[in-house]
Amino acid sequence: MINRKNLARVAGVGAAATVAMGLFSTGAANADTFVALPGGTITKTLSDGTVVTVSLVGESANISPSLGSTPVHRNTWVSGSAQVSIAGGEDVGGKIYPGYVVGCQVNIAGGGVEGGVEGSLDWSDGESVTGGVGASSGGNLSLGPGQAASFYVLDIEKPDDYGDEDHATNNTFKGNDGSVTWADSTIGLSGCAGYAQARAFVRVKVETENVMSVVTLWGQPFSIG
Template sequence: MFDRKYLARLAGVGAAATMAIGLFSTGAANADTFVPLPGGELTKTLSDGTVVTVRLVGESANINPSLGSTPVHRNAWVSGSAQVDVAGAEGGAIFPGYTVGCQVNIDGGGVEGGVDGSLDWSDGENVKPGVGADSGGNLTLGPGQSQSFYVLDLEQADDYGNESHKKRNKFSGESGSVTWADETIGLNGCGGYAQARAFVSVEVETDNVITWVTLWGQPFSLG
């Protein structure tokens, strides 16, 4: 027979094990969700015959739908690579970024930012996102609002030696690329469904044409 002290110790171990299982279960419920994304490719011939090809490859998102256990906060870490080929021009500039929306469809035309950002959808392949986020991907959006931000923030001296920040990677020759990993999207204030969508805008300048070409990635849910 077991004495009472031994049985009490067993009961304590069982309670501790039960508590540990409960903690593990809670953690699993709040675990991050890895989302592989298909990226995309777009080829456009400009009016002067210049051929621009834009690719979005290796795209993914790691999503935490409720950081801090609050229903109005989401957090995601996004990665990808933008690759550009320009045949007939000598260089360009790559502007990778994301558009985030709260209870708004960002899969088509008519999207306008309710804060500072905007999207000109007059030509689907020449969309130049308006950028209004002051702190990278840390956004506060209410229902029906969207906002865009650029991934890059390159610090460099301007022509007068002062500090300046550029949102693009400028390249010379016929190809260029930008790769980013674990770029943060932090969304506050959205009590409904939220989505995000990558874009790669390319500014191309030739002897005859200055234009933007934009490739859009697939929208994905932030929870």
């Protein structure tokens, strides 16, 4: 079961969404700001010749004013679709980990599309992104100036090998194509009195007969106030 908070829809092939800029509210002073984001695509050729293409399409954010009219609270709803295509291998399959990095008065735009937050993210444990204050499994974060944290969009509940409850932050797909689509996943930020940004990432783990590799696509950073 997918966590209802994330409202993530897992599909075989995701469809691109067409989005536009605008304001949605009954009062201009309290308007939510809807931002269409460009997404992106990255292609990586593995050492055995397998070609992996990862795309982020239909990406958008709906940014709310400060909760309770305080400058340290923000709330944003994010949507998008991560799509993976594999060529050069037969029924390779893989795992898709979509998520977001959130920073408070910290640069999260460094390093290019395959880079990351400058000096503050680490993929070394193979399963999670670790930020300045650690990784999180949900979108409710508390950050101070100069801090960054990350969270995964998915929280898929399923039994483990012993029948106990387990939670997965990825969608496993078989074959050469897969996708994950999420709608109105929440980024709730508290404690940040300064400028705050967020940035999507899509991490894809692919394992062939000869090689295991991780391909990471970074979306464009956007302001959340």
